[in-house]
Amino acid sequence: MTRDDARRLDADDPLARFRAAFDLPEGMIYLDGNSLGPPPRAALARLQETAAREWGHDLITSWNVNGWIDAPLRVGGKIAGLVGAKPNEVAAADSTSVNLFKLAAGALGLRPGRRVILSETGNFPTDLYVLEGLARTAGAELRAVPPDALLDAVDGDTAVVVLTHVHYKSARRWDMAQVTARAHQAGALMLWDLSHSTGAVAVDLNGANADLAVGCGYKYLNGGPGAPAFLFVAERHQAQIRSPLSGWMGHAEPFAFEDGYRPAGDIRAQLCGTPGVLGLAALEAAVDLQREADPAAVEAKGQALCDLFIGEVEGRCSGMGVRLVTPRQAAERGLHVSFTHPHGYAVIQALIARGVVGDFRSPDVIRFGFSPLYLSHEAVWRAAEILHEVLATGAWDRPEHHARAAVT
Known part of the structure; x- marks a missing residue:
């Protein structure tokens, strides 16, 4: 050429x-937007607006007046359209690693009696580190096998299969529908890491019948360094799955300030602490731009x-x-x-x-x-x-x- x-x-x-x-x-x-996306001009302007007017002038009233309290669900609902999910199935919160821990732990709870978390060797190291720590804490086993042996390794002991959809190093892409179907055939759940997929390749979580997913906001979504991540829980699992991080934002009535924890019955139960408003503001502006394409x-x-x-x-x-x-x-x-x-x-x-x-x-x-x-x-x-x-x-x-x- x-x-x-x-x-x-x-x-x-x-x-x-x-x-x-x-x-x-x-x-x-x-050529490094797959690691850290550059700033959209709208995100920079939104940060300035949020800091100067909403935080600087409106102060604490912004939780209601400017919709801060609803930002995790509002931004998550926008991301849902990029990953083939319903708006009520996605929330923007925490980091990818924290979300992975929460959902993998929740998957173990949904499959009592099964103690194997299955992944691939060479997966993004943090994913394996998080799963290793979870397995140690929960009395489970992390079993990582070579990619070409993975489908055959799913068995009756497998509680959840955890894979990165697009490999961080080689860019190899798993067939989401095929692998999810194989996990379900064995009675296991499927958890996808979409960090190198969202905003890059077309993703259809519900079309593939996926159970759970996580992803980050600072790569192809261009939400800024350390931007909030997101998580997906298929609607059919939301009433039963339990997060190990039962913070007040996941409570059925956060502002009732009860001593005991009652989880919300929907995607809100996967929230934990107070959301990072500035990070969500930048991410929302970036996601709005992405949704135009x-x-x-x-x-x-x-x-x-x-x-x-x-x-x-x-x-x-x-x-x-x-x-x-x-x-x-x-x-x-x-x-x-x-x-x-x-x-x-x-x-x-x-x-x-x-x-x-x-x-x-x-x-x-x-x-x-x-x-x-x-x-x-x-x-x-x-x-x-x-x-x-x-x-x-x-x-x-x-x-x-x-x-x-x-x-x-």
Whole structure:
């Protein structure tokens, strides 16, 4: 593909208008939105409004006057439309890790007598750490098996299967309907982590008959660093599932201030403490922007950008040490692309120094995210060109690019 070819694709891009909605540094090619999305201008304005007027002027009356108290359910209801859920099945609260703990614990309670939490080796480490801690606390067993052995590993001892829909490193995508059906066939529940899916690929939780799900707000949803996460509980489970974190916001009548805990009978029971209002304000503005775009069009453009990048990198960089580890077929991957390179960390640092921001995952993976709302075909084409320059000239082989920092 030539640069003019890429420009012609941009001229016909139905999502091109969204680029102006983001505040990105001039000249930067940002390919790390799968890790931290850039700020939508509306989110920055909403933060200012919430801090200056609602907090600064309206003060405590904002819990009612400005709807702070309803924000977890209101924002969750908006996210529901992005993941194929009903508005009353999603709440925005806490972090992905906390939500994972709550729902996995709840799943154990829904399957008494079954003590196995099943996941895959190589899953996002925090998910495995959280499940390991839960298993230790609850007297259960975390059983992690290789991905190709997972379907056969679901058995009568399995209480819940916990998987990340799109793998954080390789971008491999599980068939949600198939895996959920297999879990149900064995009498187990299915819990999905949608952190690398929501806002990127079309998700249909109810279409797949999923039971539970969690996801984060700061990747493709662009809600800001540490943005509130979300959780999904299928309506059929809400009256029975119990959260191990029985905080006052999950009480049937939070402002009755009773000594004893009575859980709400709906999604509110999965709430715990006072919501983080500023984080929810930014996330809501970002989600409102995301909802303006058709999810199918978002995924289609994102996959086209992935294909473009894969084709250009492999065409330009053959014999230079890069090897694709992301599935080639669009239906089998999310919206990030990973290659291995023996000196991956230094390569990424050299790219960042040239205005192309990707990231590195140990031991040798260079990872690039393709967020469709603000990336152009020309920018992706140029990123591949710059990667070729870095590899062809050996520009990565400098002391400053080899020095590891705590965060890439």
